[in-house]
Amino acid sequence: MITQTRRFGPPLFLSALMAVFSPSLAAAHGNVSIEEDVCVRRIGGNMVHFSAYQPQIEPKAQYCTDIPDVGDTFLVVDLVDPSLRSLPVGVKIIRGVNENEQDEAKTVAYWKPISHPDGVVRGEAKLDKGLYKLIITAEGLSPSSYLLRVQQVDYSKLGRAALGPLALLLVLGIIGYELSKSSRVRGWFASRRRS
CATH class of the missing domain: 1.10.287 (Helix Hairpins)
Incomplete structure (x- = not known):
């Protein structure tokens, strides 16, 4: 024996x-609670959820921080907490990760802060290969950011x-x-x- x-x-x-x-056996993005979702961030304690879509590549696919291809990308920020919907919320996308937020030359897209009663901030940007920083700001609250990797190998x-x-x-x-x-x-x- x-x-x-x-x-x-x-x-x-x-x-x-x-x-x-x-x-x-690992849980996928859609199989976790919202608190554990990697696409969820907090702006001053309020939750937001980010999604990116490239319908020209994969019509129904939803991406978070790893975007598979270059080109037109639809960016959606869901304001999960209703208290954010009455505040002016804006989005800025900067090429590079350590770039100064005030550097206009590196700004790829900017959506002015306005209130979103439906709870959805939508926009479109043409993204080239590389790293980007998506910054979400709400009036009177600390900003939150996502690191976007466009057509990069995730080792x-x-x-x-x-x-x-x-x-x-x-x-x-x-x-x-x-x-x-x-x-x-x-x-x-x-x-x-x-x-």
């Missing part, structure tokens, strides 16, 4: 570990996507190694060589 535990323990442990860290997602297959290869390698040490498998290979 102890021999079997030593033989099959590590592969079973690695299989369980692989199941826990498998990217396919963290790439690494998480590769984690599952690499873990599977590791488990299969360990199982193959353990089987190669087995006297039963060695005997089978020896009988195959003789015939």
Whole structure:
């Protein structure tokens, strides 16, 4: 019994570990509560939700901070908390992440602060490849910002996507190694060589 535990323990442990860290089991953007949503920010304690759409690329797809392609992008900020709807809310998009907010040369789009009784701030911008900072301001409240990545490789997602297959290869390698040490498998290979 102890021999079997030593033989099959590590592969079973690695299989369980692989199941826990498998990217396919991770919750998607739409499967989380609004407080845990990565597209939600707070402006002075009030929640806003940002979405970007590129109907020319994928008609029904909704993006947050990773925008897949360059070109016309529809930007939508939902004012989740009703108290924001009566305040003037504006949006500014600046090319680059460390740029000065007052630098007009880097401003890609600007929507003047006005009240939005329907709770939705809409706009469109033509975005080129690169990094952008989207800044949402409301009168009398501290601003909030999003880092937008347009047509950029997200290496963290790439690494998480590769984690599952690499873990599977590791488990299969360990199982193959353990089987190669087995006297039963060695005997089978020896009988195959003789015939």
